[in-house]
Amino acid sequence: MNTITLISAWIIPSMVMIVLITATVKKLPTYELFVEGGKEGVKTAISLLPFLLGMIVSIAIFRSSGALDAFITLLEPVLSFLGIPSEIAPLAFTRPISGTAALAITAELIKIYGPDSFIGRLASTMQGSTDTTFYIITVYFGAVGIHKMGDALKVGLIADFIGIITSIIVVSIVFSQ
């Protein structure tokens, strides 16, 4: 654990240092380049706003109305038939659409069932092994103005589904009592 915390704490400052030393040795105008690149960051963040806002509001309506929970309850018999613990269902469905909400659910599951329980380990693995598909697609396509997304969303969501199933199988095998 100590090594991992150490690596995570050191990696960003080390990268900054390596980049700056290399550039300085090559006599590049580091500060001017930084500002030039940074300007692009301001533009990008502002141009992302409408894309993010639209998606986040839509997800919030769906969640706050209770429709998401109803949808999960509806699917519960199918899940239990497949041997998927129903406690994990809210996380499985939230993970692709909202990163912060999924993290909150993971924390909640770990709190209720304990980090070293099956549900706790499963939630931890699921949280780490999939990513927020809607956010990634919104931000990356939004930033460059791609309107026709092709198969990206479809394939992304299929990958999420596989990630959820894989997490359940891997955790069941590795931590079987």
Place this chain on the structure above:
Amino acid sequence: MVNYIWAGMSIIGIIYAMINGTMDQVNEAIFSSASEAVTLSIGLISVLVFWLGLMRIAEKAGILSKLSAFFKPLVTRLFPDIPKDHPAMGYILSNFIANLFGLGNAATPMGIKAMKEMKLLSNSDKASRSMITFLVINTSSLTLIPTTVIAIRMQYQSAAPTEIVGTTIIATLITTSFAIIIDRLFYLKRVSKNKK
């Protein structure tokens, strides 16, 4: 498809709220989430400015091209339609590496740069083959060390907070491999459709 999902989530939510009497919550959620989105976008300015600034230096110092040279054999196979020495390769790699180390904040700006370079290559408002592959690999998550999850587990007194690193890596590997295969299958389907 995104249009249907986007409108669908809102329409279903509002109709559900009508039936279930949760309209107050929906009303509040619309405005609180809108302001949350603004906070998020403004918050992105700090990481985007910092990383894009640093990446510009790294690019001019030749660090990105060295990095891509190292991983070239692997990445050229994944993205066959990007020319080998194109700057997009460097950004794609930096994005992957940042993801591997769980540096989500650093990964996003590099991912955006990668998309911009790929857009210059395709010069259309349609997602190109390499864009879809890139996104799919990203959504399947490339995390090696899920730092946030480990932190939460520590907070709730886990006996072994890092024991899920192994299962996370295995699950990620399997998922990403499947994602790449599915991406290829969808690509082949598109190609055969266009030929007809």
